[in-house]
Amino acid sequence: MRLQTFIVDAFTDQSMTGNPAGVCPLDHWLPDAVMQSIASELNQSETVFFAPRPGAKDTSSYREYDMRWFTPTREVDMIGHATLAAGHILLSHLEPTLDEVCFFSATAKMTVCRGDHGLRLNMPALVPEVVDPPAGLTEALGIQPTKVLAAKHYLALFDSVDDIAACQPDFAALARLPLPAVIITAQGQGDFDFVSRFFAPANGVPEDSVSGVAHCCLAPFWSARLEKTKLVGRQLSARGGTVLCEHDDTRVILEGAAVVSLEGTLWL
Numbered sequence: 001m002r003l004q005t006f007i008v009d010a011f012t013d014q015s016m017t018g019n020p021a022g023v024c025p026l027d028h029w030l031p032d033a034v035m036q037s038i039a040s041e042l043n044q045s046e047t048v049f050f051a052p053r054p055g056a057k058d059t060s061s062y063r064e065y066d067m068r069w070f071t072p073t074r075e076v077d078m079i080g081h082a083t084l085a086a087g088h089i090l091l092s093h094l095e096p097t098l099d100e101v102c103f104f105s106a107t108a109k110m111t112v113c114r115g116d117h118g119l120r121l122n123m124p125a126l127v128p129e130v131v132d133p134p135a136g137l138t139e140a141l142g143i144q145p146t147k148v149l150a151a152k153h154y155l156a157l158f159d160s161v162d163d164i165a166a167c168q169p170d171f172a173a174l175a176r177l178p179l180p181a182v183i184i185t186a187q188g189q190g191d192f193d194f195v196s197r198f199f200a201p202a203n204g205v206p207e208d209s210v211s212g213v214a215h216c217c218l219a220p221f222w223s224a225r226l227e228k229t230k231l232v233g234r235q236l237s238a239r240g241g242t243v244l245c246e247h248d249d250t251r252v253i254l255e256g257a258a259v260v261s262l263e264g265t266l267w268l
Helices: 032-042 080-094 137-141 161-166 171-175 212-226
Strands: 002-010 019-025 047-052 062-070 100-104 109-115 118-124 147-150 154-157 182-187 194-200 205-208 230-235 241-248 251-256 258-267
Touching: 002 032, 002 080, 019 032, 019 080, 032 047, 032 062, 047 080, 062 080, 080 100, 080 109, 080 118, 080 212, 080 251, 080 258, 118 212, 137 154, 137 171, 137 182, 154 212, 161 182, 161 194, 182 212, 194 212, 212 230, 212 241, 212 251
Parallel strands: 019 047, 062 100, 154 182, 194 230
Antiparallel strands: 002 019, 002 258, 047 062, 100 109, 109 118, 118 251, 147 154, 182 194, 194 205, 230 241, 241 251
């Protein structure tokens, strides 16, 4: 069996920057073990698989798909950059006459359409609430946050951009925390409203280059704090990436570019 496969760099307009994702379009679902093996072989932070949705309400300009995501070690839920990457493959390569694609997972509905600055990814908002810092968080990060919140993941607030850039966490210690990932953030400077980094060693991803799901939490937090609904975030990973964010009640719209860095055939 031959499988068309892509690696797409998301939230960037330059290859070899942003966040890479494996993208595997399917005609029908493969066994879970096979998809996990493919994700391990591609060895990206996440690989996304999507297939036509049974009973889809497709039109000439709109199409629906079911979607699943795998890290090299496990299946995970609701991954933003890989969903943007899948939308790019469909709207720019496989189905360029479409205006919008809609992806369904076990827990979420997400859409991708064209925008003024690339693609617009509409995802559920993850509104964080203040929590007591879990035991071991400060020691794992190596620096004391000014506030800790949580939604799907921990959100640790710091005073400065320099704090975010200089953080050198203990990934093994982070992996032992009750929630699977930690976002660190501070108010930005210049063109950026906020900066962040995202650590998910419990999911097999020590540091994610540019995380869409992290911005589903960051956008409502900074929207409330800065009293503005449209923001620009910069993730300070080694590869780096910029995410345009819009908080709209229960949804977050993330806008960014994407580029294909590799296209090939995987033999199964």
